[in-house]
Amino acid sequence: MPLLPDFGGSVGILLFEMFDPWHSSSSSRSLSLPMEVPLIDCDPRTRSDAEVARDIDRALRDVGFMAVRNLGVTPQRIEEVFGTARRFFDGAEEEKRRCAYVAARENFGYQGLGQESLDPDRPGDLKETFTMRNLLSEQVATERWPDDEFRASISTFFADALAAAQRLQRLLALALSMPSEFFVDRHNGENITLRLLHYPPVLRSVIDPEQMGAGAHTDYGMLTLLFQDAVGGLQVQSEKGAWHDVPPRPDAIVINSGDLLERWSNGRYRSTCHRVLPREQGVERYSIALFVDPDSDTRVEVLPSCIPAGGAAVYPPVSAGEHLQAKIEATHRA
Numbered sequence: 535m536p537l538l539p540d541f542g543g544s545v546g547i548l549l550f551e552m553f554d555p556w557h558s559s560s561s562s563r564s565l566s567l568p569m570e571v572p573l574i575d576c577d578p579r580t581r582s583d584a585e586v587a588r589d590i591d592r593a594l595r596d597v598g599f600m601a602v603r604n605l606g607v608t609p610q611r612i613e614e615v616f617g618t619a620r621r622f623f624d625g626a627e628e629e630k631r632r633c634a635y636v637a638a639r640e641n642f643g644y645q646g647l648g649q650e651s652l653d654p655d656r657p658g659d660l661k662e663t664f665t666m667r668n669l670l671s672e673q674v675a676t677e678r679w680p681d682d683e684f685r686a687s688i689s690t691f692f693a694d695a696l697a698a699a700q701r702l703q704r705l706l707a708l709a710l711s712m713p714s715e716f717f718v719d720r721h722n723g724e725n726i727t728l729r730l731l732h733y734p735p736v737l738r739s740v741i742d743p744e745q746m747g748a749g750a751h752t753d754y755g756m757l758t759l760l761f762q763d764a765v766g767g768l769q770v771q772s773e774k775g776a777w778h779d780v781p782p783r784p785d786a787i788v789i790n791s792g793d794l795l796e797r798w799s800n801g802r803y804r805s806t807c808h809r810v811l812p813r814e815q816g817v818e819r820y821s822i823a824l825f826v827d828p829d830s831d832t833r834v835e836v837l838p839s840c841i842p843a844g845g846a847a848v849y850p851p852v853s854a855g856e857h858l859q860a861k862i863e864a865t866h867r868a
């Protein structure tokens with residue numbers, strides 16, 4: 535069975551305002567208002583860096599999310615790593631426990647259902663995860679990894695996904711009139727984190743009505759690259775508070791800007807709130823996220839090119855390490 539469906543050649547992803555059984559106080563179904571997450575083609579053979587940088591700039595300004603094609607991560611590579619994720623999550627409970635997440639300061643390992651609340655005001659998320667911060671560093675003992683095959687598959691995928699992320703970082707530097715390596719130089723891996731996510735089916739009757747697959751949150755760092763299967767469930771929130779589906783596309787990676795890019799850009803790029811609905815239809819969902827977050831000692835200060843003439847920086851400087859760690863600690867029970 536193909537991992538991803540064929541959606542045809544439509545340009546752009548239509549998002550629809552949905553009736554929200556979890557957050558709406560009204561019982562009436564709101565009319566759907568189409569809103570578009572831009573689809574951007576990054577193919578260097580047909581598009582110049584300047585063209586792509588302009589499209590990315592607009593998408594992150596308007597929506598904070600975009601779907602990007604031709605970033606260089608092949609469908610085969612993506613299928614392979616989804617296979618690795620399935621094998622791990624389908625495996626024995628004791629194996630998962632052996633690889634358990636130990637502490638937020640390390641941010642590595644397996645967490646079961648309910649162990650993280652991305653919205654700290656809500657009960658635990660209905661997902662299980664395998665998180666790998668700084669995965670090439672070898673700081674974590676070998677026996678904390680599931681096995682060599684898992685590690686090799688993850689490392690190969692990580693290299694390709696990171697190369698794609700660095701390409702985006704260079705395009706963003708171009709859009710913001712910064713030196714090409716500005717962002718790449720501040721992301722050496724210390725806080726770059728790959729995460730496998732599995733949303734198993736749940737019964738409405740046994741879950742807390744407040745529980746989400748992943749609670750509403752913004753991402754903490756610079757950029758997130760999200761690879762999702764064909765099931766769907768990711769939603770983004772508009773400025774007016776309405777939730778919009780982000781339907782999966784077979785050939786595109788979903789990319790969003792996080793808190794630290796919002797700060798660097800003086801609010802030009804949005805750190806848009808998003809969530810994942812719980813799987814109540816008997817269909818499980820898998821996704822894989824690469825969080826591209828700056829090294830801890832990075833001082834994130836509004837970039838000069840983002841301060842308008844006669845204007846001021848809206849955000850005071852922050853330490854990337856302190857911001858990221860405070861967010862991780864706030865959402866984990868471990």
Ligand SMILES: O=C(O)CCC(=O)C(=O)O
Binds near residue numbers: 748753762821823
């Ligand atoms: O699984 C998804 O689609 C999104 C997960 C997410 O937003 C996150 O882990 O930050």
Ligand SMILES: [Fe+2]
Binds near residue numbers: 751752753758808
């Ligand atoms: Fe997220």
